[in-house]
Structures are given as structure tokens and as C-alpha cells.
Amino acid sequence: xxxxxxxxxxxxxxxxxxxxxxxxxxxxxxxxxxxxxxxxxxxxxxxxxxxxxxxxxxxxxxxxxxxxxxxxxxxxxxxxxxxxxxxxxxxxxxxxxxxxxxxxxxxxxxxxxxxxxxxxxxxxxxxxxxxxxxxxxxxxxxxxxxxxxxxxxxxxxxxxxxxxxxxxxxxxxxxxxxxxxxxxxxxxxxxxxxxxxxxxxxxxxxxxxxxxxxxxxxxxxxxxxxxxxxxxxxxxxxxxxxxxxxxxxxxxxxxxxxxxxxxxxxxxxxxxxxxxxxxxxxxxxxxxxxxxxxxxxxxxxxxxxxxxxxxxxxxxxxxxxxxxxxxxxxxxxxxxxxxxxxxxxx
Numbered sequence: 001x002x003x004x005x006x007x008x009x010x011x012x013x014x015x016x017x018x019x020x021x022x023x024x025x026x027x028x029x030x031x032x033x034x035x036x037x038x039x040x041x042x043x044x045x046x047x048x049x050x051x052x053x054x055x056x057x058x059x060x061x062x063x064x065x066x067x068x069x070x071x072x073x074x075x076x077x078x079x080x081x082x083x084x085x086x087x088x089x090x091x092x093x094x095x096x097x098x099x100x101x102x103x104x105x106x107x108x109x110x111x112x113x114x115x116x117x118x119x120x121x122x123x124x125x126x127x128x129x130x131x132x133x134x135x136x137x138x139x140x141x142x143x144x145x146x147x148x149x150x151x152x153x154x155x156x157x158x159x160x161x162x163x164x165x166x167x168x169x170x171x172x173x174x175x176x177x178x179x180x181x182x183x184x185x186x187x188x189x190x191x192x193x194x195x196x197x198x199x200x201x202x203x204x205x206x207x208x209x210x211x212x213x214x215x216x217x218x219x220x221x222x223x224x225x226x227x228x229x230x231x232x233x234x235x236x237x238x239x240x241x242x243x244x245x246x247x248x249x250x251x252x253x254x255x256x257x258x259x260x261x262x263x264x265x266x267x268x269x270x271x272x273x274x275x276x277x278x279x280x281x282x283x284x285x286x287x288x289x290x291x292x293x294x295x296x297x298x299x300x301x302x303x304x305x306x307x308x309x310x311x312x313x314x315x316x317x318x319x320x321x322x323x324x325x326x327x328x329x330x331x332x333x334x335x336x337x338x339x340x341x342x343x344x345x346x
Contacts, residue, residue: 022046022066023237024082026116027091031190031199032131034059035230036089038194041065043234050081059196072112078119087237088120091131095160095199098304100296102159109163110170117174117182127237128182131229134222134249134311135161136168137186146315147186147245156310158303168245175243183240185232188249188314191333192226193340200299205334206341208259211268216259218273219309222249223258225336228327235323249314250327261334280305 023040027033028049040047041063048066051057057067070077072092082088094108113130120128135157138149151165174180195202207213232248240246259271283305290298319325 019044019046021086022048022084023087023089024048024050024068024085025089025091026050026072026081027093027131028065029055029057029059030091030093031059031195031197031202031226032187032229032233033089033091034194034196035192035226036091036233037063037065039227039230039234040089048081048085050078056196059194072108072115075115075119078115079122082116082119082123082125085123085125087127087129088116088125089129089131089233089237090116092116093131096297097158097160097307098297098299098301099159102163105160105163106166110167113167114170117171117178117180121174121178121180126181127240128180129233129236129240130168130171130182130184131233132168132171132184132186132245133164134186134188134247134314135307136165136245137247137314139310140312144313144315145247145311147247147318153310156306158307161307172243172245181242183236183242184245185229185236185248186245187229187232188222188224188247188311190224190226190229191337193336195226195337195340196344198341202337202341205259205262205337208271209262209266209268209338209341211263211266213271214269215272215274216255217279217305217308218255218275220252220254220312221258221308222252222311222314223330223333224248224250225328225330225333228325232319232323232325235325239323241322244322246319246323246325247314247316248319248325249316251330252313253330258330258334261331262338265335265338276305276309279308 025033025037028037029051037047048068050068050070052071053069068081070081092112094105137145138152140149175182189201229248263270283300283302286300
């Protein structure tokens with residue numbers, strides 16, 4: 001069972017959890033969504049999931065959930081899925097930051113969210129927990145980033161980041177102007193077990209642990225265990241303040257130290273680091289060649305290199321205080337992820 005802890009001051013008493021009414025997890029087949037489902041079920045909640053008919057439900061295993069087939073582009077399927085639910089946990093995402101044409105990113109990440117919010121307002125849900133990203137936060141040259149720093153790097157952001165920014169901006173506007181009982185979670189790079197796809201960064205961790213990848217960029221990243229990110233979503237349902245966003249990030253760690261945890265654990269040789277400037281030049285040259293030859297949707301790009309080192313240390317004290325969120329050490333995350341990858345031939 002999931003335990004909730006909260007110290008009340010002058011805050012309004014959080015709503016009681018109603019175990020008789022279902023909650024909806026949209027995007028349940030993904031990394032964040034599936035872990036949210038898993039923890040809701042463990043907490044004794046009735047769970048309905050919204051997935052497309054083509055979705056891979058391997059992450060669901062034999063969990064006792066009600067399946068509602070639909071798509072966030074279809075208002076009728078959204079309304080049907082949300083009807084009768086107390087809360088919505090929204091983790092629908094098109095993560096393809098490499099797309100040459102950004103239209104699908106806006107169609108899913110922005111338009112789909114708007115459709116879901118409209119359906120939620122029409123059915124009177126009590127809480128809408130939105131999985132956003134650390135990419136919507138501003139940069140801070142003077143120290144760790146917190147929720148008060150407005151987005152201040154638009155000229156450097158790629159279409160994927162701008163689509164995510166638009167989504168969060170619209171979400172917070174719905175909270176302010178339309179009464180959506182929403183809370184946004186700005187989630188860092190997630191790692192951990194049950195990474196069925198796997199995610200690109202999870203796949204990299206798995207490859208380093210196997211010894212099949214021996215080089216990585218000399219950069220750093222804010223990280224969070226996927227299980228802790230999902231726990232934050234459940235805590236946000238009960239204790240999150242409507243209209244607020246919370247940074248869900250744990251340890252800020254260099255790739256050198258991060259991958260050293262993996263290679264030390266599996267007995268592989270330490271990776272070699274590629275200087276960031278060298279990686280940028282290689283990506284710049286590759287990008288020129290791709291454009292010259294008409295190639296589209298390429299992973300190797302200057303945008304990707306920039307984003308790999310763009311995010312710095314993040315202050316998650318708001319989530320720790322208001323949500324009583326307590327993430328685990330990154331070493332535990334890495335080792336548990338590797339154990340799962342090895343057991344599942346990932």
C-alpha cells in the first residue's frame with residue numbers, strides 16, 4: 001500500500017481518497033503512466049486506463065485495470081473514459097524530439113491535452129495531475145532552478161521543447177481561468193525498472209551496463225527514479241495545490257559518475273568521455289549532410305547535443321515540503337534498472 005504523509009499548517013485539508021470511484025490514467029502504456037498505474041493498484045485504487053488499440057500493454061502485466069480504448073484526438077473516447085472518474089493522471093506524450101516536422105508534436109502534446117482538459121471539466125473531476133517536463137523551466141546562472149524561474153531560453157529551444165512549453169502554459173491557463181483542478185509535475189530524466197520500450201536514455205544505460213557502448217558525452221543531467229516520479233503523481237493528487245507546478249528531480253549527476261555506477265555494478269570497463277564541443281561539431285557536420293541528402297527525422301543533431309547538457313541542478317524542495325516527496329538514491333535507481341534490463345534481455 002502507498003502511504004501518504006503531510007504536515008498541515010494553514011493549508012486546506014486535502015480531499016479524501018474515494019476507493020469506490022475509479023481514476024483514469026491516460027498514457028498508461030508509457031514509462032510514467034505504467035508506473036503510476038502500478039502504484040495506484042498497489043494503493044487499492046480502482047484504475048481505468050486510456051490506451052490506443054495499437055498500444056503495447058506489456059507494462060500492464062496482469063494488473064486488474066479497466067481498459068478504455070481511445071485516443072486523445074477523439075473527444076468522444078476521452079469523455080467516455082473520464083466519465084465517473086474522481087481524478088485524471090495524464091501522461092500522454094509524443095516524445096519524438098527528433099521529428100523534422102513538428103506538427104505531430106503539437107497535435108498530441110498540446111491539442112490532445114486540451115481535449116482531455118475539456119472532457120475533464122465537463123465531467124467534474126476532482127484532480128488532474130499533468131506530467132510535464134523540466135524542459136519548461138527557465139535557466140538559472142546563479143544556482144539551482146526552481147519553479148519561480150520563468151522560461152527564458154526560447155531562442156535555443158527546439159520544436160519539441162516549445163510544444164511541451166505550450167502544453168504546460170495552456171494547462172496552467174485552464175487552472176487559472178476555467179477552474180481546472182490541475183497540478184503540473186516538471187519531471188527530470190527518468191530511470192528505473194519496467195522500462196519496456198525502452199526510453200532512449202534508459203536504453204543507453206542498459207547498453208553501457210552490458211559493455212556494448214563504451215563512450216558517452218561529457219555532460220551532466222538531473223535524474224529521478226521513475227517509481228519516485230509516479231509516487232509524486234499520487235501525492236500530487238491528494239496534496240498538490242491547484243494551479244501549481246512541482247519540480248520532480250532528484251540528484252544532478254555527471255555522465256561520468258552516473259555510468260560509473262553502472263560499470264562498477266556489472267564489472268565492465270569505465271566509459272570514455274567525449275567532450276561536449278567535439279560532440280557538437282560532429283552533430284553539426286552530420287546535420288549538414290542529412291539536410292544535403294534530404295534525410296529527415298535524425299537523432300544526431302545539434303539540438304540533441306545542446307539539450308544533453310542544458311539542464312543544471314534543480315531545487316525540488318517544494319515537492320519535498322508540500323507533497324512530502326522522498327526520492328531514493330540514484331545508485332539504487334541505476335542498479336535496479338540494470339537488474340531489470342538484464343532479467344528482461346533489454
